[in-house]
Amino acid sequence: MNKEALIAPALEALLQAPSLAILALDKQGCVILWSQSASRMFGWTESDVLGGFLPIVPEEHRQGVYDRIQRELKGEIISPLDVRRLRKDGSLVDVSLWTAPLRDRKGEAIGILGLYADITARKQAEVAQRQTAAELSRVLAAVSDCLYSGEFNSDGGFVYHYYSPAAERILGRPPLFFLTGPELWLSAVHPEDRPRIVQAFARLRTGRWAAAEEEYRIVLPDGTIRWVRDSVTLTQGIDGRHFVNGVVSDITSHKLSEEALQQTKAELQQVLAAVSDYIWSGQFDPDGRFSYRYNSPAVERILGRPAEFFLAGPGRWLSTVHPEDRPRVAQALDRLKTGQSASEDEEYRIVLPDGAIRWVRESVTASQSADGRRCLNGVVSDITARKQLEDGVRKPGAIE
Numbered sequence: 486m487n488k489e490a491l492i493a494p495a496l497e498a499l500l501q502a503p504s505l506a507i508l509a510l511d512k513q514g515c516v517i518l519w520s521q522s523a524s525r526m527f528g529w530t531e532s533d534v535l536g537g538f539l540p541i542v543p544e545e546h547r548q549g550v551y552d553r554i555q556r557e558l559k560g561e562i563i564s565p566l567d568v569r570r571l572r573k574d575g576s577l578v579d580v581s582l583w584t585a586p587l588r589d590r591k592g593e594a595i596g597i598l599g600l601y602a603d604i605t606a607r608k609q610a611e612v613a614q615r616q617t618a619a620e621l622s623r624v625l626a627a628v629s630d631c632l633y634s635g636e637f638n639s640d641g642g643f644v645y646h647y648y649s650p651a652a653e654r655i656l657g658r659p660p661l662f663f664l665t666g667p668e669l670w671l672s673a674v675h676p677e678d679r680p681r682i683v684q685a686f687a688r689l690r691t692g693r694w695a696a697a698e699e700e701y702r703i704v705l706p707d708g709t710i711r712w713v714r715d716s717v718t719l720t721q722g723i724d725g726r727h728f729v730n731g732v733v734s735d736i737t738s739h740k741l742s743e744e745a746l747q748q749t750k751a752e753l754q755q756v757l758a759a760v761s762d763y764i765w766s767g768q769f770d771p772d773g774r775f776s777y778r779y780n781s782p783a784v785e786r787i788l789g790r791p792a793e794f795f796l797a798g799p800g801r802w803l804s805t806v807h808p809e810d811r812p813r814v815a816q817a818l819d820r821l822k823t824g825q826s827a828s829e830d831e832e833y834r835i836v837l838p839d840g841a842i843r844w845v846r847e848s849v850t851a852s853q854s855a856d857g858r859r860c861l862n863g864v865v866s867d868i869t870a871r872k873q874l875e876d877g878v879r880k881p882g883a884i885e
Contacts, residue, residue: 506580506601509587512558514538514551517596526580526603528573541570557586558594567604579608626650631733633663636726637690643667643729655713655735657705675702675710692727695719700736712740758782762866769822769859775799787845787867789837807834807842821851822859832868844872 506526509518515538519531527541534540542550546568557563563584569577580601587596625632631651637643645667648660656663656673663670667686674682678701685699698716705711717731757764764781780792788795788805795801799818806814810833820826828850835843849863 504602506603507599508534508539508601509596509598510539510554511596512554512594514547514554518598523601526572526578526601527570533573541572543569543571553584554597557584557597560586567608570601579604622650629735631655633731633733634729636728638726641690643686643690652733655711655733656703657707657709657711673703673705675704678702689717689719689729690727692719692721700740711735712737754782762864763787764864766860766862768854768861771857773822775822784865787843787865788835789839789841789843805835805837807836810834817849821849821861824851824853824859827851842869843867844869 504522505520506523507518507520508516508523511517515536516534517536519529519534524530529540538547539550553563565581565583567579567581570580572578581604583600585598586594587598589595626649628649628651630649631654632647632649633645633652634647635643635645643666645664648663650660652658652660652663658673671679671683671686682699682701685697689697696716696718698714700712700714703711703713712735714734714736715731716734717729720728720730722728758781760781760783762781763783763786764779765777765784766779767775767777769775775798777792777796780795784795785791790805803811803815803818814831814833817826817829817831821829828848830846830848832844832846835845837843844867845865846868847863847865849861852860854860
């Protein structure tokens with residue numbers, strides 16, 4: 486079948502296409518062709534429009550349409566465009582417009598052929614997408630943590646896709662600073678932390694980690710140091726690409742609190758190391774099991790055994806008590822355990838590993854926690870010298 490034989494059926498099919506409104510205008514902009522689909526799209530019938538200027542063009546845009554027709558008739562190539570056109574009922578419809586010169590058998594331009602496609606649904610989707618994007622931007626701007634995403638390409642290089650607005654507040658630089666590439670992010674990492682972070686990044690690149698979390702320091706442009714926690718997840722797309730999603734949290738206050746706490750603990754250890762008495766704390770859980778929570782450094786000097794010896798439970802401690810004193814001391818412990826007593830003060834003997842006898846006084850207070858635990862706090866003092874002095878005073882002939 487030759488080309489000419491195909492033209493007529495093709496044009497007929499095009500004219501009947503339900504999704505395209507087809508029309509033709511003469512050189513003055515008057516309608517000379519109006520398809521049924523044009524009637525369905527705009528509401529005017531063929532008899533309404535033939536011979537008149539295109540009614541779907543709003544009054545204020547008619548001169549622009551006429552000028553476009555004249556330019557295209559002169560051979561200028563006019564790009565497709567999205568426009569709004571009138572319906573017969575006065576409403577507007579979003580359409581995409583394609584035009585081309587209409588020529589006679591001699592090839593002379595006698596008018597313009599126009600094709601209109603209804604893009605209302607697409608425009609509505611675009612508006613909804615813009616609204617969603619605006620809403621998402623507002624939400625992300627309110628998130629205190631910095632969110633980011635990116636991917637490793639086939640060459641192993643990394644490309645950022647997104648940095649949330651919190652980047653500037655936490656990292657001291659706008660999102661665009663980091664979107665340039667990971668080398669700028671690394672330049673903001675504290676030099677002492679950078680090697681460790683580079684290694685973690687390399688492990689992500691190889692896919693050896695599905696998730697990672699690192700704490701490191703950021704140096705702000707003014708030299709201020711800020712601690713951050715970077716939590717990253719790695720996922721693989723169906724095309725083999727590796728996608729990275731991360732959350733950066735400012736943990737500076739937490740780190741400063743930790744440092745202050747560690748300093749306080751160190752100072753407390755120094756103080757407790759200087760205290761001559763042995764201080765301890767522990768607890769009975771609701772099932773009656775005892776565990777030590779703290780033993781001061783003086784434990785080994787007074788009781789002759791390191792703190793680790795007693796961690797197995799009160800049975801270890803009772804085993805060091807002199808056999809003659811053990812029943813009395815065990816009864817005192819039981820009263821504390823069962824709540825029969827809120828405090829106990831006992832003097833008893835300890836048998837050291839070398840067999841030496843040492844006298845101690847132990848003062849213990851007990852309290853009940855909200856979750857049912859029985860908490861004990863005790864102080865053990867070495868009273869051997871006092872006991873020896875008392876024994877010497879009691880001997881016959883002692884000077885009073």
